[in-house]
Amino acid sequence: MTLERPSGPDRFRVVVDAERCKGCELCVVVCPPRNLRLTRAFNRGGYHPVEFSFHGERGDCTGCGLCYWVCPDFAIAEVGARRP
């Protein structure tokens, strides 16, 4: 039996709650493939929130969840894997 594993750059995704983000950049510098970056937009708190992209500077999201663990404001709401 072959195990169907999702492939492609969008097999994992990170959901960012932009209104909670305080733009501290912790997730930006711990993300190994650099899938998160600060935006130029402002949120309600006056911060520049981070945004997620499937294609990082150094590759695609691997779903490691480091951003989830370091985020002090619970702004990384979810790390999800695509259904096979």
Next chain:
Amino acid sequence: MSAAAEVYVPKLGALTALTGTPTHYCAGCEHGTLTRLIAKAIDELEIRERTVMVSSVGCSVLAHEYLNVDAVQAPHGRAPAVMAGIKRVRPDLLTFAVQGDGDAASIGLLELLYAANRGEPITVFLVNNAIYGMTGGQMAPTTPIGMVTTTSPSGRDATSTGPPIDATRLVAGFERPAYVKRVFLPIAPTPIPRVYNARGALEGAASVRHAFEVQERGGFAFVEFVSTCSVNWKLGILDAKRYAADVLRPLFPPGVYRDRFGVEGR
């Protein structure tokens, strides 16, 4: 949103132990990271309905607004004494406190040490950011020598104030504590520029879980989290992480200082 939610299965997601209230912590503060680690451990161990948090005084004072557990507010530094009382009346409950270094290592040092000496089955999390954060950056007992604070404007001087107090070694000096550990919680710089590792957060998640397990088995658990306070250190967020790795990590070496029940490495 609904179509996307069906396509992706959450690996890490919402926690029932978090209320969802936005935190009052400054950007990049380890207090928020620790709040999520505690919520994750409470969810994993399924102990939310019988956990009582004792709020200390300091930046952690509003943690009861973020954690969806019952809470009691203790007088400044007296959280271990209040927890000991809760535990003696209701041994079936689990109780923990998030204390700062000013709360636990200065004003409440006596309560912490006597609770450790008696081996009360409670869990104490100490967030050591080497300064009084909430009151505006005064010198704390854990402030490293030479650090400029509002009450030591020319740097902390060892001849008049003594060397920094190491709360973990003090607690580990007693016979009764079952689990004593120190974790370096901030993200740490690596030799590659602008690349940081998150080992502290992952290690902290396991330590919080172990601390609750030790309390279930009737032991005193104490975990110190070395943290940063970028606002009162007057550094940028990532500069504060670098300072913590350069100065605080050698001063407060992370590691397991006591593990009587052998919960580590299981």
